[in-house]
Amino acid sequence: MDKLPLTLPDLEPGWVWLVGAGPGDPGLLTLLAHQGLHQADIVVYDALVDPRILDLARPDALREYAGKRGGKPSPTQPDISARLVRHARAGKRVLRLKGGDPFVFGRGGEEALALVASGVPFRVVPGITSSIGGLAYAGIPVTHRETNHVVTFVTGHGVTGEVPDGLDWTSLARGSPALVFYMAIKHLGTIAERLLAAGRRSEEPVAVISRATTEQQRVLESTLGSVAVDVANAGIEPPALVAVGEIVRLRAGLDWLGALAGRKLTADPLASKIHRDAV
């Protein structure tokens, strides 16, 4: 990449940048994130950050894993925040790298408030959120004039790891023709049941996108009534996004990644029959 005719802010010693790495594809990293990675002394990164993105850090930068998956005991949120504060106070240029966007189900607000409490200066660098980027790579726009003027994002698990308490499923089902759930695989059966109980149709199209925008991306098309069984049969693993609504039908026309691999697209996808992957 040539030298940019742009002046971007520098990641200064003693600062923390809370940076969104986007959904996976390194091409979806922002210029600011890229510059921050190039300048950081320490990169504190999450489980869902693509290794190719981490490779953009300086060779001599320290890389610290702060992920919450895998067999090892996970650092708690206060641990991670304390670590960011400690590094910043030591005069390091600290880049906190989170999957997707730090302020969309990313706990970026909590980490930033911990920095505020300690007087550590920070900048927020938004990233492409997984739902919007991930659905786009599955050929599904989160909005489309003919289908929806509203889109709702919901996290599939709350503080305790269960489906979040206090969701008003009836209002969600009625208020938003398009719903996208983050981290919803574990509780997919419950989510589908609640939407059905709240009046959504069992033949409503659903797409499940795992490892969105990476080379391991898988997309399963199903219906609200069948998706829990289909996902189990297909052996789809987290992390995955679940999209519910007519927007999913647009994939028959807009699956540009499929078209790269030879899929024939239709220019009139909303007229086509609902697709359900054979599993």
Next chain:
Amino acid sequence: MDKLPLTLPDLEPGWVWLVGAGPGDPGLLTLLAHQGLHQADIVVYDALVDPRILDLARPDALREYAGKRGGKPSPTQPDISARLVRHARAGKRVLRLKGGDPFVFGRGGEEALALVASGVPFRVVPGITSSIGGLAYAGIPVTHRETNHVVTFVTGHGVTGEVPDGLDWTSLARGSPALVFYMAIKHLGTIAERLLAAGRRSEEPVAVISRATTEQQRVLESTLGSVAVDVANAGIEPPALVAVGEIVRLRAGLDWLGALAGRKLTADPLASKIHRDAV
């Protein structure tokens, strides 16, 4: 910027890339968008694209305005789509540059389907959507564990330029603690009234962010009961985002851009009183 240790796809002759330019700040452009701009023969751009982003195109690239604002007669959507097809068929490398994300209230799906109908190959390059990026630059996370597990995005005007028909305001008001409206200034009074009629509190915090992430960014804090009057008094112009919900209170802690200019942040913003800008 140094040479990337990454292989990104090339924008090939005869192809169209539908690219999101992000909310304004050129630092929020993606690496893919940046590469596409560098390779494109023709950039067809919208009104809300920052000139500094357009400057990243090759000096000899054709720049075609397809905006829908200003005094001149606006090109229709079929005009724009036909133009993209014509350029691609002429063997050009065509970059269609849209504000925000092409698939979030951006009509990207319509343009892509027109390309499909004409057999023109395309790629979608997501951008940071204005709501998420714009709110982040106002110090407002669209989600935060203590306030919401759901966020809903709504367009403030529909096909006819009016508040979209068919919105279920009661369900929106009940289903989503955090609502973000795009292009909502014109109909702000109506939107606030409907939310109040549907049971949202008149003292609920609201933020209006105009020209988000640009040097002209303005943020007005108000309440649902007062925002229409406050915005009129302050003379805030479109384009603007409107955020409704407790998330707005987090700005007292997370306004990092304000902190750069000397604002003192609080580490406990949800405990603080609701702020209303004097106007």
